Amino acid sequence: MFNAITILAWTMIIVFLFLIMKKKLSPFTALIIVPLVFALIGSFMGLYTDQIMEVKKLTDASTIGFMDQIWILGDFVLGGIKKTSTTGIMLLFAIFYFALMLDAGMFDPITKLMIKFANGDPLRVLIATGVVAAAVSLNGDGTTTTLITCTAFIPLYKKLNMKMMNLAVMVILMNTIMNLLPWGGPTARVISVLPELNGMDSQVLRALTPGMVISVIYMMGVAVYLGLQERKRLGIKVLDEKELADLTTITDEEVLKMRRPHLFWPNLILTITIITLLMMENTFPSVFLFLVGTVIALMMNYPKLKDQKVRLHENSGDAVAVVILVLGAGVFTGLFTSTGMSDGLALSLTKMIPTSFGRFWGLVVAFLSAPGTFFLSNDAFYYGVLPVLTTAGESYGWTQMELGVASLLGQAFHLLSPLVAFIYLLLQMTGLDMGEWQKESAKWACGIFIIFIVTAGLTGAVPFYK
Helix, strand or coil: CCCHHHHHHHHHHHHHHHHHHHCCCCCHHHHHHHHHHHHHHHCCCHCHHHHHHHHHCCCCCCHHCCCCCHHHHHHHHHHHHHHHHHHHHHHHHHHHHHHHHHHCCHHHHHHHHHHHHCCHHHHHHHHHHHHHHHHHHHHHHHHHHHHHHHHHHHHHHHHHHCCCCHHHHHHHHHHHCCCCCCCCHHHHHHHHHHHCCCHHHHHHHHHHHHHHHHHHHHHHHHHHHHHHHHHHHHHHCCEEEEEEEEHHCCCCCHHHHHHCHHHHHHHHHHHHHHHHHHHCCCCCCCHHHHHHEEEEEEHHHCHHHHHHHHHHHHHHHHHHHHHHHHHHHHHHHHHHHHCHHHHHHHHHHHHHCCCHHHHHHHHHHHHHHHHHHHCCCCCHHHHHHHHHHHHHHCCCCHHHHHHHHEEEEEEEEEHCCCCCCCCHHHHHHCCHHHHHHHHHHHHHHHHEEEEEEHHHHCCCCCCCCC
């Protein structure tokens, strides 16, 4: 059951998570050095002969030398980077765009409105965070949700001295729930990989909706709980008009120079247009929208070339910090997948389950999908593992619809995975440590997972047993 490549895969995952959780390496260095070291071990063991023959279109394995086992790693890395490069470029311009909107002051009126609504009450702030995060997540894109929600709320959290951890938890878990919509990544993959589900988007959505609705209510309850904790810690600051004005008035001369209050409506219209097009199907790709949006925002708000250079320079640090992490995730994915470690880990997962569990195969798939979609990419799990699990489940009398829905229930934990590119944007914007954020988010994600399982069982979408 455990061949050399499978042992390498499990060992690499354990080492990677240990180094991240114990803060022995930064996420960027760990994403690259850990898989590279284990991939090199595989090279010394000569494990990549099949991949080399396929890449070089060889028919005779005897012509493959030791150095070929080393050189092939470059192809693996390049393939992984190519898969994440579009996301990286999109993030680059998305960060620049929202940074320009922040510099120009488009979010100042929104922040003032939120401060007046909260009136110094952290409970109201947490509730507003949950509502906005859920609404923005309707487009199914975590990057957009992070950029919009964090950019709008971070100034408010800082002014009220609230915990950034609560903001990051609400953003990621609301997006986790809404990401199950048919136009979201995981559900689209399930529908495409299981033949009986093709064209059944609405049926899949109906099966998932009860759990999603209850989970959103649950997360609003979490928002209330966290808000009450913050209220206890900070108290309620009942602010009069003068205090509200003082709290929302900008006094920094450098910041005031950047602001363009007279362009609030043009900036807002541009932003709404971009968000609307992002949510619509069959329009422009997100990278195109943010690229063009950045250019328009730059020319409209800062027509002078000198000002444009300053704005790009000032915001480039944040953009680069996120982009290199996305490319690092590409290196990890490329090495993990192309070396065969991903397939080996997936196959070992399926073989660990005794056949006597056939009556409970829906629950088996649901529980496997939690670690499966955390340790593997969605592509690796849904295109590699799910077909194997479905074939086995059908022999026990389970339908593709039941097993497809079951495989989505573990998504409660997927967005906490270090393989998800946009979480590095969330961590960078909030200034949080990955390990601490994962621990705090996982605590509440367990509730979502339980709701998904119980609701699917009670509605019959995924029966508890057959």
